[in-house]
Amino acid sequence: MRGFRHFVSAFALSAMAMNAQTTAAAAGTPHLQTKPIPEIVKKDGRYALMVDGAPYLILGAQCHNSSAWPAMLPKVWRAIENLHANTLEIPVYWEQFEPEPGKYDTSVIDTIIDQARERKVRLVLLWFATWKNGSSHYIPLWAKRQPEKFPRIVGKNGRIVDSPSPHSPAALQADRSAFSAFMRHLKQRDTVRTVIMVQVQNEPGSWGSVRDYSPTAEKLFAEPVPEELLKALGTTALAGANWTAAFGPNADEYFHAWSIARFVGQVAAAGKREYPLPMYANAALRDPINPGPASTYESGGPTDNVIGIWKTAAPALDVLAPDIYQGESTRYRKVLELYARPDNPLLVPETGGPAGYPRFFFAALGRGAIGWAPFGLDYTSFSTEPQGMPRMAEEALAPIALNYQMLAPIMREAARLNFEGKLQAVAEEPGQARQTMDFGDWKAVVTFGAGGRNNSANGNPTPIGRALVGRLGENEFLVTVAYGKIAFTSSSGAHTDFLRVEEGRYENGVFKPIRIWNGDETDYGGLSFYAGPQALRVLLGTY
Secondary structure, eight states: OBTHHHHHHHHHHHHHHHHHHHHHHHHOOOOGGGOOOOEEEEETTEEEEEETTEEEOEEEEEOOTTOOSTTTHHHHHHHHHHHTOSEEEEEEEHHHHOSBTTBOOOHHHHHHHHHHHHTTOEEEEEEEEEEETTBOTTSOHHHHTOTTTSOEEEOTTSOEEEEEOTTOHHHHHHHHHHHHHHHHHHHHHOTTOOEEEEEEEESOSBSSSSSOOSHHHHHHHTSBOOHHHHHHTTOGGGTTOBHHHHHGGGHHHHHHHHHHHHHHHHHHHHHHHHOOOOEEEEEEOOOSSSOOOGGGSOBTSOOGGGHHHHHHHOTTOSEEEEEEOOOSHHHHHHHHHHHOBTTBOOOEEEEOOTTTOTTHHHHHHHTTOSEEEEBOOSSSSTTTSGGGOHHHHHHHHHHHHHHHHHHGGGHHHHHHHHHTTOEEEEEOBTTBOEEEEEOSSEEEEEEESSOTTOTTOOOOSSSOOEEEEEEOSSSEEEEEEESEEEEEEETTOOOEEEEEEEEEEEETTEEEEEEEOOGGGTTTSSEEEOSSOOOEEEEEEEO
């Protein structure tokens, strides 16, 4: 029976690993302060977020904009616990951090870090500063009272638009100084690496005007396009041309993207000099399939058509990340395709909530995502805690909680397999009950729907199924599925035999079984999953 020798060696190695883990535990663990700084690494065209020296997958949740205050945090932490999330994305407000010029209040940041550490939750901190969704409402009060130093954009018609101009040296210097102070404090305060990543600004860009038409901006627009940008875009033949001559109808948008990216990039670079955590900028998207003119979306941010400009203008940013609120499957998947680039790790730092979006977490994993986080998942608003009834709120969050319950027991292993190109994941599509993951000599066939002993399920009434399979060895796989059934077929054409199916979880890199599946659980051609989160280690053979 093929695979038996591998079965013996694999489980012998597991026993050895468990003994080694026990020995290491007895010897004690290194001081937390020795943990390496989180970083994003690339290998063979794939990316991983390294936390504590190993690949990490962000099972995230972003709280509401006004929830990062000590009085609100209990409602935030309760939601994070119910979600089984391992990472909280939470704002840092410039207006709170620097209430007076050059005077910094770190109390709120320190409270958030301390409480996250107590709960063993990692943090992604969101720097709400010059830009927040195209506006500048989070700059400090003293800055708001100086519109000449912190100017807004002038529209083409000469009217002021409620979006900050990227052409103010004073605004740049103030934001850069504050962000540097924030990162410097973070380095001193967070020696155990609770914070794993920082977002620089929030959805930078402008609404209501494609670009700034102020006298300062008009002067810059008439100058030659920077040579470094022309070189990066492969258009050096246009050297010396101004923006209009070089880019024609796209000139306004490209100029604005370059200007904002240069501003954000300089802020990020200043912060990285203090503490080199991974940093990203997030994008309010245009339609990925039928994009209209720049006047119909937030212009100037890292939308899919200007990623190359942003990469050139802001090299201190590790990731350009899409905020995805397009629940139609074709569009969601197209966004994933556009941002999963050889020069850009895929991270979805903000997306829609429990209604219709949870399955896309697996679509993102299938594209090699390093993290995924829906927005607004705390209990501070009427929408998530109707009339103060926490049970209803927990039920509302259950579809996302299921995702994280499925991945939490295998998070580190899944992140490692994803980085090594050994993991595949799929999400159910309407009218497409069956999907296949091809591993060469083995194919994993997922049938979404009723499952059980029924091999011909017609899909779930709504597309809520999802599945993940990772290759552990020659004939060994890591499997988790929701609302469906999985079977394996061999390329040899021989019958498949489940030699061993163990349910369990990983602890410190070692798989700890809690039971063996057999009989009704394995005797009908596949492994059936319902809503319960279950992680299986499956050893296959043929006869």
